[in-house]
Amino acid sequence: MFTRSSTLWRYVAPLCVTAAIAAAVITLFGADPLSTAGSWWNGIVGTPFTIGQTLEIASVLALTGLAAAVPFSARLWNVGGEGQLYAGAVGAVTVALTMPAGTPAWGVVVCALSGGSAAGAAWGLIPGGLRAFVGASEMIVSLLLNFVAVLAAQFVISNAFPDSTGQTTRPLRNGVALPQIWSVGGVDLGLPLVVVVVVTTWFVMQRSTFGFSVRAAGAGIRAAELAGLAGRRVTFATFGLAGAFAGLAGALLILGGSGQLSRGISANYGFLGIAVALIAGLRILWVAPAAIVLAALTVGSNSLEVSEGVPRAIGAVLVTLLVVTLLGSRAIGIKASR
Amino acid sequence: MSASTIVLLAITIQLMMPLAWAAFGEIISERSGVLNVGLEGAVLIGAWGAAVGSSNSGSLLVGLISGLASGFVLGLVLAVLYVWRGVDQVVGGVMINLFAIGFTSAMWAKFEGDAAGKNFPRVSVPGLSELPVVGKVLFQQNVLVYAVVVFALALALVLRRTQIGLLLRATGESPDAVDGAGWDVRRIRTVGVTVGTTLGALGGAALVLTASSGRFVTNMSGGIGFIALGVVLLARWKPVVALIVAAAFGFLQALQSRAQSITWLNDVPSEFLLMLPYLGAIVVVAISRGSRYPAALGVAWSRGS
Numbered sequence: 001m002f003t004r005s006s007t008l009w010r011y012v013a014p015l016c017v018t019a020a021i022a023a024a025v026i027t028l029f030g031a032d033p034l035s036t037a038g039s040w041w042n043g044i045v046g047t048p049f050t051i052g053q054t055l056e057i058a059s060v061l062a063l064t065g066l067a068a069a070v071p072f073s074a075r076l077w078n079v080g081g082e083g084q085l086y087a088g089a090v091g092a093v094t095v096a097l098t099m100p101a102g103t104p105a106w107g108v109v110v111c112a113l114s115g116g117s118a119a120g121a122a123w124g125l126i127p128g129g130l131r132a133f134v135g136a137s138e139m140i141v142s143l144l145l146n147f148v149a150v151l152a153a154q155f156v157i158s159n160a161f162p163d164s165t166g167q168t169t170r171p172l173r174n175g176v177a178l179p180q181i182w183s184v185g186g187v188d189l190g191l192p193l194v195v196v197v198v199v200t201t202w203f204v205m206q207r208s209t210f211g212f213s214v215r216a217a218g219a220g221i222r223a224a225e226l227a228g229l230a231g232r233r234v235t236f237a238t239f240g241l242a243g244a245f246a247g248l249a250g251a252l253l254i255l256g257g258s259g260q261l262s263r264g265i266s267a268n269y270g271f272l273g274i275a276v277a278l279i280a281g282l283r284i285l286w287v288a289p290a291a292i293v294l295a296a297l298t299v300g301s302n303s304l305e306v307s308e309g310v311p312r313a314i315g316a317v318l319v320t321l322l323v324v325t326l327l328g329s330r331a332i333g334i335k336a337s338r
Numbered sequence: 339m340s341a342s343t344i345v346l347l348a349i350t351i352q353l354m355m356p357l358a359w360a361a362f363g364e365i366i367s368e369r370s371g372v373l374n375v376g377l378e379g380a381v382l383i384g385a386w387g388a389a390v391g392s393s394n395s396g397s398l399l400v401g402l403i404s405g406l407a408s409g410f411v412l413g414l415v416l417a418v419l420y421v422w423r424g425v426d427q428v429v430g431g432v433m434i435n436l437f438a439i440g441f442t443s444a445m446w447a448k449f450e451g452d453a454a455g456k457n458f459p460r461v462s463v464p465g466l467s468e469l470p471v472v473g474k475v476l477f478q479q480n481v482l483v484y485a486v487v488v489f490a491l492a493l494a495l496v497l498r499r500t501q502i503g504l505l506l507r508a509t510g511e512s513p514d515a516v517d518g519a520g521w522d523v524r525r526i527r528t529v530g531v532t533v534g535t536t537l538g539a540l541g542g543a544a545l546v547l548t549a550s551s552g553r554f555v556t557n558m559s560g561g562i563g564f565i566a567l568g569v570v571l572l573a574r575w576k577p578v579v580a581l582i583v584a585a586a587f588g589f590l591q592a593l594q595s596r597a598q599s600i601t602w603l604n605d606v607p608s609e610f611l612l613m614l615p616y617l618g619a620i621v622v623v624a625i626s627r628g629s630r631y632p633a634a635l636g637v638a639w640s641r642g643s
Contacts, residue, residue, distance in 0.1 A: 029448065142614045
């Protein structure tokens with residue numbers, strides 16, 4: 001009985017702490033916490049458009065969540081999802097803008113999605129390769145590559161395909177976009193695509209030899225190597241796969257969104273993916289609901305700036321507070337090994 | 339040596355300073371056994387705290403103190419997470435960095451003061467500043483630059499020659515032995531983490547108080563805390579070596595800010611010049627793979643585990 005109530009407490013206490021800090025911060029900005037909570041909720045489910053926005057961002061966060069969850073399962077630190085997302089966005093834009101003019105729109109979309117994933121995978125293989133073959137810290141390298149990718153995207157924006165303003169790339173040709181499946185909410189084919197990706201990844205991680213070697217590596221690389229599984233191959237493959245997921249997320253932001261690459265195309269979606277993976281407890285199927293919750297928090301906080309005078313950055317503050325307090329209460333976490 | 343090269347080197351030393359403070363913070367933290375990936379967040383929070391303090395008071399000293407205080411508070415939070423709750427130091431640190439980005443940008447809007455931004459003035463060292471080349475490069479800097487050099491030497495001495503230094507290193511190498519000798523491992527690590535983030539915050543405060551408009555800019559730390567992780571690796575946790583490595587990174591940053599006046603850099607797009615410090619840090623991490631980490635680095639300690 002005691003253990004049960006203390007397990008429950010591990011979830012309740014962080015939620016209370018986060019809510020209390022949220023209320024304090026909202027009061028600080030001169031707004032009423034209860035009415036802000038109402039506006040928040042309204043900003044999520046108020047109109048079909050906000051619901052659609054939540055689903056669109058959730059599909060991006062589910063992919064960046066996978067980009068963290070798969071390597072984390074092998075105890076490899078891919079904290080470069082943000083950079084891999086930017087690499088994917090650059091790849092998608094480059095492919096879409098350089099395809100021959102006669103290519104049918106759907107062909108351009110398919111090639112751009114593949115190009116985005118490939119670019120993300122290539123970006124992910126840099127830290128993966130350096131870890132596997134040189135032994136360099138994949139954590140620091142992937143963190144640093146985030147900055148390089150953002151700068152590379154800026155170069156593509158201002159030098160490779162600039163529009164007249166120089167703030168974004170030129171728009172894609174008319175019709176080069178993912179088809180809408182729910183036009184009122186602005187939801188496109190990216191959503192079912194992501195559902196398929198999540199379920200497939202779950203199946204692979206559960207049922208295949210590859211998935212087993214990833215989890216074996218997570219339980220202790222040395223033990224896995226004794227069992228005849230190549231640690232290097234796991235490192236290389238998980239980083240390639242993670243990069244492809246995040247790269248696809250970047251491609252979706254282009255082909256399912258504005259159709260242009262701009263500087264702020266990702267609102268830290270790559271980093272929020274790490275929060276998604278942690279809240280999901282690195283369980284692949286749980287990545288989807290965790291992504292929806294964090295997407296809802298993000299979309300809801302976007303509306304607060306106008307309605308309540310509370311800056312939208314409050315969304316990121318609350319998400320990270322929640323994750324940090326959940327980590328601190330040991331409700332979620334990564335088992336220490338060594 | 340041309341005047342333009344001398345300016346380039348003087349800026350190199352100036353840009354070395356914030357990175358060196360962050361690197362010293364990480365050295366102390368890692369020597370005590372805590373890998374602080376949240377250092378980047380400490381730099382950012384320090385910059386925010388300094389900007390809030392100086393823009394509300396108009397005083398550089400108040401700015402400096404409020405920057406340090408912000409880093410100290412963040413250090414206490416991190417110590418609770420890493421040392422007392424055993425939270426994984428990589429994911430905990432990454433989340434704290436993300437928190438710092440959101441927190442500082444939301445809170446700058448609220449706490450920005452009206453006082454004009456100020457910078458620490460350059461102080462010429464009597465006599466030495468008259469030397470050719472070296473005088474302009476090294477001895478006409480602001481006081482935080484001189485302080486960081488003195489600190490490097492002092493830290494090296496403390497780590498190598500004093501009981502406190504020995505205790506700190508032992509806690510990172512063999513916490514069980516430290517515990518067995520009757521010391522409190524967790525308390526030593528709490529001090530290590532907190533001093534580490536406070537120094538990281540000093541690096542952030544320096545960004546605001548010596549080299550910009552005196553105002554906070556969203557995410558202005560720009561990866562200094564992450565580059566510092568690489569600096570510490572290459573320097574193998576030695577302060578004086580870290581200072582030299584930080585100067586090399588200062589040079590990479592200085593190239594960008596002086597690109598207009600360097601002919602052979604005129605045609606290189608600015609984005610590629612801005613990438614240089616990050617690419618340099620990646621190379622550094624790749625070639626430091628043989629570095630022997632403190633043996634107990636990154637693992638939370640509890641008795642009997």
